[in-house]
Amino acid sequence: MALVVICGQPCSGKSMAALCLAEALKESESKDTVRIIDETLFHLDRNQSYANMTAEKNLRGVLRSEVDRSVSKDNIIIVDSLNSIKGYRYELWCLARATGIRYCVLYCDVEETHCRKWNEERQGKGEKGEVAYDDKIFEDLVRRFEKPDRRNRWDSPLFELWPHKNGIEKSSDAILDAVSYLTKKLDSKSRDVKILQPTIATQNTRFSEANSLYELDRATQEVTNAIVEAQSKALGGPLNGISLGQGLPNINISRSVGLPELRRLRRTFMKLTGQTSLSGRPPPSDADSAKRMFVDYLNRELDTTA
Numbered sequence: 001m002a003l004v005v006i007c008g009q010p011c012s013g014k015s016m017a018a019l020c021l022a023e024a025l026k027e028s029e030s031k032d033t034v035r036i037i038d039e040t041l042f043h044l045d046r047n048q049s050y051a052n053m054t055a056e057k058n059l060r061g062v063l064r065s066e067v068d069r070s071v072s073k074d075n076i077i078i079v080d081s082l083n084s085i086k087g088y089r090y091e092l093w094c095l096a097r098a099t100g101i102r103y104c105v106l107y108c109d110v111e112e113t114h115c116r117k118w119n120e121e122r123q124g125k126g127e128k129g130e131v132a133y134d135d136k137i138f139e140d141l142v143r144r145f146e147k148p149d150r151r152n153r154w155d156s157p158l159f160e161l162w163p164h165k166n167g168i169e170k171s172s173d174a175i176l177d178a179v180s181y182l183t184k185k186l187d188s189k190s191r192d193v194k195i196l197q198p199t200i201a202t203q204n205t206r207f208s209e210a211n212s213l214y215e216l217d218r219a220t221q222e223v224t225n226a227i228v229e230a231q232s233k234a235l236g237g238p239l240n241g242i243s244l245g246q247g248l249p250n251i252n253i254s255r256s257v258g259l260p261e262l263r264r265l266r267r268t269f270m271k272l273t274g275q276t277s278l279s280g281r282p283p284p285s286d287a288d289s290a291k292r293m294f295v296d297y298l299n300r301e302l303d304t305t306a
């Protein structure tokens with residue numbers, strides 16, 4: 001149904017905003033399940049998770065995988081974390097696009113001096129279970145924060161809260177606007193709600209991260225080899241229906257295609273599919289779906305009747 005990315009400086013009221021939004025959604029007419037995914041789910045020590053780039057990347061990876069597993073057409077997932085890196089929000093947006101759902105960003109806009117003060121106050125509340133950021137980590141996170149910009153697809157639509165000025169309530173304008181956007185029933189005239197559409201690069205099931213590029217490379221190479229081999233057997237004659245095995249579509253090309261052209265198409269396909277991730281993670285797929293996608297792509301690109 002939808003993915004909501006909460007974003008803001010450390011200690012800017014994001015968790016409060018996530019809770020208010022979740023409650024407001026539950027009270028709305030929408031019957032969708034609402035779930036918050038946040039750092040506490042993984043019982044990680046906050047200051048260790050942001051202690052260095054590797055730990056921070058790991059935390060983002062864990063959260064992203066959980067979002068990836070959880071997003072669906074029947075629920076509303078709220079990601080409550082800093083989500084302060086532009087490229088990371090882009091990755092979350094790609095997950096929403098791959099699922100074909102609504103997406104929005106809820107931004108807690110609080111000046112860093114207030115966030116700092118709230119964090120200091122929280123340092124004194126340790127016994128209540130609230131964990132404050134160490135000063136050094138807090139300052140580093142504040143410095144690296146990349147403010148959302150509604151002109152970016154992955155920051156849009158952007159709903160802005162001003163927790164220091166106006167507090168955070170279920171009735172805050174930004175919360176009401178977000179609820180309305182997320183739950184609005186669509187008809188043919190609805191232009192203001194965007195359901196993201198999966199593209200060739202975002203369809204299918206997922207590769208494991210470590211193997212994905214290798215698998216994609218190998219799968220596309222196998223398809224290319226099959227074409228080269230079939231063409232050499234056909235001695236330049238017409239070639240329709242090159243079979244790659246059970247469950248895979250046939251390759252249908254009505255003219256002879258040289259190796260340079262095949263290589264170029266393969267490179268373009270790899271680039272296209274690789275665009276879904278800024279952290280180097282290739283597109284979701286397994287070997288068979290990579291082959292299927294590549295064959296679909298080739299059949300379309302080489303279709304002389306199109």
Ligand SMILES: Nc1ncnc2c1ncn2[C@@H]1O[C@H](COP(=O)(O)OP(=O)(O)OP(=O)(O)O)[C@@H](O)[C@H]1O
Nearest residue numbers: 009010011012013014015016118122163164167168
């Ligand atoms: N509008 C507000 N007025 C005063 N204090 C606030 C306000 N909003 C949040 N706080 C305080 O700031 C602290 C952090 O709030 P919260 O956990 O919602 O922020 P957060 O952005 O999720 O923090 P973190 O970055 O640690 O996840 C809490 O101790 C809370 O009481």
